[in-house]
Amino acid sequence: MIVNGERSEIPAGETVAAVLRRLGLEANTRGVAVAIDGEVLPRACWETFALPRDARVEVLTAMQGG
Amino acid sequence: MMTGEDEDALLIAGRALRSRLLLGTGGFPSLELMSEAIAASGSELVTVALRRVDPAARGSLIDVLSGAGVQLLPNTAGCRTARDAVLTAKLAREAFATDWIKLEVIGDEDTLLPDAPELLRAAEELVDEGFTVLPYTTDDPVLARRLVDVGCPAVMPLGSPIGSGMGIRNPYNIGLIRESVTVPVVLDAGVGTASDAALAMELGCDAVMAASAISRAQDPVRMARAMRHAVRAGRLAYTAGRIPRRHYARASTPDEGLPDF
Numbered sequence: 001m002i003v004n005g006e007r008s009e010i011p012a013g014e015t016v017a018a019v020l021r022r023l024g025l026e027a028n029t030r031g032v033a034v035a036i037d038g039e040v041l042p043r044a045c046w047e048t049f050a051l052p053r054d055a056r057v058e059v060l061t062a063m064q065g066g
Numbered sequence: 067m068m069t070g071e072d073e074d075a076l077l078i079a080g081r082a083l084r085s086r087l088l089l090g091t092g093g094f095p096s097l098e099l100m101s102e103a104i105a106a107s108g109s110e111l112v113t114v115a116l117r118r119v120d121p122a123a124r125g126s127l128i129d130v131l132s133g134a135g136v137q138l139l140p141n142t143a144g145c146r147t148a149r150d151a152v153l154t155a156k157l158a159r160e161a162f163a164t165d166w167i168k169l170e171v172i173g174d175e176d177t178l179l180p181d182a183p184e185l186l187r188a189a190e191e192l193v194d195e196g197f198t199v200l201p202y203t204t205d206d207p208v209l210a211r212r213l214v215d216v217g218c219p220a221v222m223p224l225g226s227p228i229g230s231g232m233g234i235r236n237p238y239n240i241g242l243i244r245e246s247v248t249v250p251v252v253l254d255a256g257v258g259t260a261s262d263a264a265l266a267m268e269l270g271c272d273a274v275m276a277a278s279a280i281s282r283a284q285d286p287v288r289m290a291r292a293m294r295h296a297v298r299a300g301r302l303a304y305t306a307g308r309i310p311r312r313h314y315a316r317a318s319t320p321d322e323g324l325p326d327f
Binding site for chain 1: 090092094113114115116117118121126128129131132138141143153156160162168170277
């Protein structure tokens with residue numbers, strides 16, 4: 001799957017929480033949002049949603065701007 | 067009416083703000099300087115963008131802003147289509163637990179001017195989704211009215227292109243926008259220095275948003291203070307009611323009692 005634009009070794013079936021841990025984030029980190037294949041994945045699903053094989057995962061957070 | 071030295075509160079979508087200066091967090095060389103500038107500006111509403119997590123990033127912007135006691139206004143900076151802007155807004159709502167969104171849909175790389183049809187489409191969709199949409203728009207009074215018609219509780223027309231510091235290129239249009247909508251008008255983009263902010267307020271804008279003008283000033287904290295005073299001065303002047311412009315002089319000293327030498 002692709003995580004933040006880079007091919008990842010994360011196997012299909014992993015949860016978003018596991019992806020976040022690899023990025024050094026806890027599942028309760030404030031100010032984080034996740035999109036899977038162009039759709040928002042609500043925080044409540046991070047521990048349970050199993051990522052499909054070719055998922056495009058975007059993990060976003062606050063950045064200075066505007 | 068004003069009470070004492072204080073400004074009247076700004077009301078956007080039922081939320082009262084004492085400061086009429088909105089602050090962008092982009093462009094500050096450090097979080098420390100940003101934090102000091104926020105305090106100096108007196109701003110209660112500051113924008114943040116949404117970007118990919120950088121595992122190497124140091125310091126948490128969210129923690130710093132939370133410590134500053136300000137409310138977050140996430141933006142959709144960088145979005146070129148209504149689709150991307152809508153998705154970004156939904157992600158921002160998820161990340162920051164606010165349904166307020168500063169909607170930006172950019173249509174030109176060089177000027178970063180808004181893409182009017184995409185902006186209007188995104189605004190309508192986000193309002194339908196329950197968002198409080200503050201659209202960054204051109205200085206077109208008709209578009210401003212259309213945005214209000216679809217449910218935006220404020221409009222944010224540009225003075226001139228983002229980061230250009232060119233001030234208000236078309237004060238006439240900003241004045242027309244003020245006349246054509248009843249919601250708050252927040253002058254956004256183009257502010258270069260304090261007098262630009264004061265002019266916006268004197269034209270009847272309800273607030274001013276400044277980012278680069280403060281963050282990229284040689285002394286951001288000092289400029290934040292300048293903007294704070296400029297916005298207050300401009301607001302006071304607007305509500306005080308300026309004298310009409312005249313072509314010729316009008317003596318302020320009466321002629322009566324003038325000695326005949």
